[in-house]
Amino acid sequence: MNNYFSSDFKLGILGGGQLGKMMLYETRKYDIATSVIDPNPEAPAKLAANYFEVGDIQDYETVLKFGRAVDLLTFEIESVNVEALQQLEKEGKKVYPSSQTLLQIQDKAVQKQFYKAEHLPTANFDVFTSKAELTEAILRKEISFPFVWKACKGGYDGKGVSVIKKQEDLISLPEIACIREDLVPFKNELAVIVARNVSGEIKTYPVVEMEFHPTANQVEYVLSPARISAEVAQKARMVAMRVSEAFRHVGLLAVELFQTEDDEILINEVAPRPHNSGHFSIEASYTNQFEQHLRAILNLPLGETKQKLGAVMVNLVGDADYTGNVYYQHIEEIMKMPGVTPHIYGKRETRPFRKMGHVSIIHEDLNEARKVAEHVKTKIKVISKSK
Amino acid sequence: MNNYFSSDFKLGILGGGQLGKMMLYETRKYDIATSVIDPNPEAPAKLAANYFEVGDIQDYETVLKFGRAVDLLTFEIESVNVEALQQLEKEGKKVYPSSQTLLQIQDKAVQKQFYKAEHLPTANFDVFTSKAELTEAILRKEISFPFVWKACKGGYDGKGVSVIKKQEDLISLPEIACIREDLVPFKNELAVIVARNVSGEIKTYPVVEMEFHPTANQVEYVLSPARISAEVAQKARMVAMRVSEAFRHVGLLAVELFQTEDDEILINEVAPRPHNSGHFSIEASYTNQFEQHLRAILNLPLGETKQKLGAVMVNLVGDADYTGNVYYQHIEEIMKMPGVTPHIYGKRETRPFRKMGHVSIIHEDLNEARKVAEHVKTKIKVISKSK
Known part of the structure; x- marks a missing residue:
């Protein structure tokens, strides 16, 4: 049964940011009709969708109405109204990843408890329903410094995570439910993208x-493949697969991991969608992550995940000193470098540290790609002509 | 000066077929705003353009008005109104490839005479302003069978070309201006895509x-790189570059060539745009042909043209026995094969031999890719459920 291509089948996507935008290239490649909804009338994914609507994807009625008008629903961001997804599933609508998976991931306390229950490796943690409860635990010496504080909800791109080293670090924390996690010394932060389709076919x-x-405590480069031993890589892929299987996840799951000092693999957190750490796949992999997500949710055979070449990805973020209409200074310089491809997300306004795009660097030799990536970082600047 | 990305700059594209559609993926990647015009209200490139208009691209006034509203004009098909392009250039509009180049290519007699004047290698030929003139030359024994007949204008995808072996073959020829060309025995039909930017930077x-x-006398597979000696490849690339330089061509030029029995390279014909023979570049090359075309016409540095892997391309054409709403039979079967990527152009209706898409097959070993391509051909069928 393939009625997806050049047919009346309609795929709904909640969220029209850069991930939705890059997913749309693939729906165009396969001529799969799409409806996209996003609160931003100038969302990057506005173009290339067959139908685009402005709306609040955290609103029950909006998501319900949008979902009813499509044949299958997916999302490019976790912060969507899950109750509406549950209702849609009750009505027989296909929603991938499912509301159940999303519920287990959206709240970090639930996510961590899930790992514990499933005997999946993750750092030790405690859950607190409020900041007051956390403070009290510290006063009672049940918790010692340092530790990692994580907001249960709303964390994204490193927001909602802090390393707490002393009493004073608590002051700026918001009054919300949170978890405390052991600060585990690690050698490497790794990630594995897992694809799993409706029938359960799985690939990493x-x-x-x-x-x-x-x-600066910021990811600077994403390198693929990681410069780790084959054993550690194998262990990481196995853990990531077990996570996907445990969630009965359908679609892409980005599993962020720690490689500890003694080469243990611990799950940091997951994202049930295409992910920044998989952008390298557009240029470097047999099947890019966005096409793979579509294959998985449409229950098509998964594509080959191996790489054509070594790859490094650098995010293009707004320069700290500029706000206003974006200008990509010296972009021509990096376009001269062989194997370098900038991706411009299509946001008109730059702001300090705003994700405006990314650059892929491919090379037969990963170390060479890494060197080119350093050149790229020193050359291109995301600024505004009006400072 | 880069004011192309996420800016007010607007690129106009005449024609919204599959080539325009694939070009649009790249304008989205770089967030370059586009206007597209095509006579078909359901043109494949309708989506992903910032602005789409239905109109006759062979009509002077339509093209003039459309061109005046954009900053730079290009085309995905040669059959556009050249007088309008000339007028736009007079008004200071940038048009790439230029009207001058297009004029030299649109008419095959002019094209052939150009090669002769520039001492570029091509088969011997004669020009006839009508079928009557051709018939007369045959009667006067100035021409002997066999020969190749080519329509001066309107040839596309092998239409407008016939091998004439005997008197009777003339009957079905139309009453139009034509050329007669020597039927040269050749070992191989080759093609080279040349990119040349506004500043004259050139790459093949x-x-x-x-x-x-x-x-059947039909191209079945496009293989890249060609299975020819390094010397012949070098000669072919040099001839192609000379053609591009001679035309002072800006953008992509697909140069179709014959490799004769004694390893001479003769120019068959050219297309001043992305080309079917370059589709493999999407999966297999450092820079795909559509991105390269944009780089060239926007006078950005040209991208690396080398290949990541060996590649074979197969066209997906409508089965001879079906007309109606398209159905891609067994597409899942080919999606299971590693390195196989179908591209669906987005035409709702299939017709016998209509180009509905293509399939790329990549592999480290070109011969393996070639074998997979054969499997692909036997598996997938472009049919309709209503026969």
């Missing part, structure tokens, strides 16, 4: 490595 | 080989 992409800036 | 893609069906 090669393990990628997040290389951090030596002083 | 690897030589590709068109493999014909042993009995």
